[in-house]
């Protein structure tokens with residue numbers, strides 16, 4: 001935010017932020033917040049129509065933003081995404097946020113569903129990091145934020161989903177160590193239930209969505225689920241220079257759910 005005396009205190013001024021899963025939920029909220037804090041946004045998603053709406057909303061505020069239609073589980077598409085992002089000259093912040101849910105117990109999970117969960121939620125992080133990190137190193141450093149989940153910390157509605165998110169957490173810590181001397185910080189966020197289209201789909205797949213919602217809300221000490229904006233604020237903190245000694249952290253944003 002700019003102060004009245006003209007001093008600029010925006011947290012991501014002039015930074016280039018690549019955000020995946022920009023078309024909905026947490027990715028959308030993060031893109032709008034990062035842009036508000038001065039970042040130029042490269043947004044990736046498979047949903048072009050909604051992605052372009054987010055980009056247009058950012059441009060309306062006077063900030064630069066581009067959309068690159070990308071399936072983040074596909075190597076060739078991620079390579080192109082990074083190349084296109086470099087039209088801005090560099091990538092300072094990578095927010096690996098795109099994800100999909102599988103809401104099934106192990107015996108009902110098909111091999112295809114297992115592969116989709118691992119590919120979109122975990123392999124995508126590998127691919128986006130693989131092609132972005134060399135550019136960050138050339139540029140003298142950067143920040144990576146991975147969107148994991150409390151489902152990677154405690155049991156959840158799906159072994160396939162939990163395994164993918166547990167993998168993201170383990171990979172975050174390993175990369176943090178690997179890249180510490182390259183001036184690249186790597187942290188992850190573990191949101192609890194957050195009010196997004198994904199959460200609505202998860203609740204619907206578990207039965208009567210309203211009854212399931214009431215039941216699950218009881219396991220949240222704060223008595224409610226979170227908002228995409230609350231997760232975006234945590235991502236912003238990790239992206240900016242307020243967290244310069246943080247790397248390898250697992251930041252839980254869950255209203256007390258995992259402390260219960």
Ligand SMILES: NC(=O)c1ccc[n+]([C@@H]2O[C@H](COP(=O)([O-])OP(=O)(O)OC[C@H]3O[C@@H](n4cnc5c(N)ncnc54)[C@H](O)[C@@H]3O)[C@@H](O)[C@H]2O)c1
Pocket residue numbers: 020021022023024025026027044045046047070071072073097098099100120147148149150190191192193194195196197198199
């Ligand atoms: N909502 C929650 O309760 C919750 C909790 C914990 C973690 N998360 C994680 O937060 C992240 C964002 O979730 P959300 O709740 O905003 O979900 P969402 O469904 O609202 O948004 C996810 C976005 O990812 C995109 N996407 C899906 N597959 C893709 C692919 N192959 N390539 C590119 N984009 C793809 C979708 O099109 C969508 O725009 C996910 O990684 C999710 O696992 C969500």
